[in-house]
Amino acid sequence: xxxxxxxxxxxxxxxxxxxxxxxxxxxxxxxxxxxxxxxxxxxxxxxxxxxxxxxxxxxxxxxxxxxxxxxxxxxxxxxxxxxxxxxxxxxxxxxxxxx
Numbered sequence: 001x002x003x004x005x006x007x008x009x010x011x012x013x014x015x016x017x018x019x020x021x022x023x024x025x026x027x028x029x030x031x032x033x034x035x036x037x038x039x040x041x042x043x044x045x046x047x048x049x050x051x052x053x054x055x056x057x058x059x060x061x062x063x064x065x066x067x068x069x070x071x072x073x074x075x076x077x078x079x080x081x082x083x084x085x086x087x088x089x090x091x092x093x094x095x096x097x098x099x
Contacts (some may be wrong), residue, residue: 002007 005016010069026034026041038052075081 035072037073039071 038055039047042052059065
């Protein structure tokens, strides 16, 4: 009896998960996390098909893309942060000259 109940519960989970995975999760998140770009919050199917990128291509086809339309980038991926990190690593790796 217990084995049958566990089997039924597992079967229900296995059949409902593929339909629940593509559902958007943005509305379930707290406010600071709702602003994440779609490539982060997309379902596994969105990430495989790059659906978030296709939507951006359609937006660029309809009108000129500006920085206001593009998705926000993490602070660790901005050019200013990466340039400072690169400069720091470059200076720390320089060896003294052989004179």
